[in-house]
Amino acid sequence: MNYGVNEHGYYGDFGGAYIPEMLYPNVEELRQQYLAIINDAGFKAEFDNLLKDYVGRPSPLYHAKRYSEKYGANIFFKREDLNHTGSHKINNAIGQILLAKRLGKKRIIAETGAGQHGVATATVCALMGIECVVYMGEIDMARQAPNVSRMKMLGAKVVPATSGSKTLKDATNEALRDWIGNPVDTHYIIGSVVGPYPYPDMVARFQSIISAETKKQLLEKTGSDLPQYIMACVGGGSNAMGMFYHFLDDESVKLVAVEAAGKGVNSGHSAATTFLGREGVLHGSRTILMQTDDGQVVEPYSVSAGLDYPGIGPQHAHLYKVKRAQYVSITDDEAMQAGLLCSQLEGIIPAIETAHALAQLEKMQFKKDDNVVVCISGRGDKDLDTYIKYFNF
């Protein structure tokens, strides 16, 4: 089975570039150049150097001993939360800013939900001295206020998306509209493995550093570069795709992708896309999305702003359809409890997004010798308010 992308940008039935003509030149420029640029030795050297000295990579693969005891297997945490800016999002932002520079772009736009991708983008723009505009849903700006301040402090302009449901999908719409109006000088740094081809492939490649490192670290720690399980949370799906990437062809490795069930899959307040969605077109690619019978996009819900997205990346849709990965869902309550447990058993306060992946551990049946890697995609600092309110600290 081939899990990669074909020349037309498709993963099986999913992907492509469903974009209006106004975006065609931008996307076509990227399509023609992205592989040559990211495979160039000079680019690789600069990318690797920044990941090492600026981001702090490689991120540790930590053997979580108390978790291992609790769940009866060898549980490893891939510590993306220790990256500069606090999540895996910086890997992609560094890659794309270097690419934008080589394309001669003078202005960067981005969308953000929880604000992690916005912060990562504002950070790399500050680093490179490039103008940065971040679109963020008006509602998300209120519930993730500290990240709004961080972006502003980093010199970015944060523009509220006031259309539609005023959350991530609308921020994405606004960023696309900006790009339509600024077709020559602007690069759009999409934050997840979504959007028109080549974005899903490009973002997956930049995030694949997560699984590349994990393989090496596992070999050192366990004697084998292959674990039995890989687990990660999925909104659009960039940390999961980075975590899965170099294991996709190792069919013995079970891949578990954890979606946000919100208040319950059937509660009407959920973001469990593979459970509630159908095939269709969203933000430039054919994928699985939550929609009405009439094809209108449904507003998802999750306590976690980073998982609150009505679709998944097209490669995830493919992995789901061909059953290469298992897609499960975790409720708000389960995630919040897992966030607390991780804090108190391992001294790590995870992002609520990440807590969804951790919560799934409760539902797994491991053998004693199983090696299990959970992607700790981000740290929980940004979520303290939500945790405090939930637990009444």
Next chain:
Amino acid sequence: MNRLNQLFNSKKDNLLSIYFTAGYPEINTTVDIAEALEKAGVDFLEIGFPYSDPVADGPTIQHSSEIALENGMNLHLLFEQLAELRKRVTIPVLLMGYVNPMVQYGVENFCKKAAEIGIDGVIVPDLPMYEYETLYAGHFKTNNLSNIFLVTPQTSDDRISKIDGLSNSFIYLLSSSSITGGNLQVSVNIEDYYKRIKAMRLNNPAIIGFGISDNKSFNKATEYARGAIVGSAFVKLLGTENYLDKIPEFIQSIRPS
């Protein structure tokens, strides 16, 4: 030959087309608006079917789509309403909207149904050429529906030629790379762009849209193209009281007779 081809063969210039969103501002006035536009002298129509995430649209058409969806507009209802279209409207009519509602309806069924009620063409901004050619072109041809492609100042000559080859009624020329509802800006570069298109001697006529809002921009556009399309400016009119009565005056203000 459908109504669009007949129109372009019989009338040479100053063609005026109007876009409006079905279901806005009221759910049941789609055909009333279409009829009033024909009576006011409009040459052809674009009826928009609303979508929750219209990325190519500015605030005016976004708003009209939101209200239309709140009013309960969808493709099934629109096709029901349009069943009587050809009893009341004789000019060419196109449907315009985004690809996902079409995909959910079923593109083959969509094309059949559209042809059945006398629709002449479809404009789907986010349906790319590759997917159109490989997946859907057959359904359009079988049902004698024109698919209208957009061209912007950034579209290359090669691509314009390819679009010309796939088109069989007209090419929708954007005045600039923008979302709907902007202002037509005529700069030296834009003049070059129009001249470049003209010099290509395309098989299909060009109609300019996006940013055409008044007599001045209409005249400017029709200097370079066979006609022009007004969208957001008309949708704004629909947001006012007694909009049906104001249609003749609005059309006169764009293209005085």
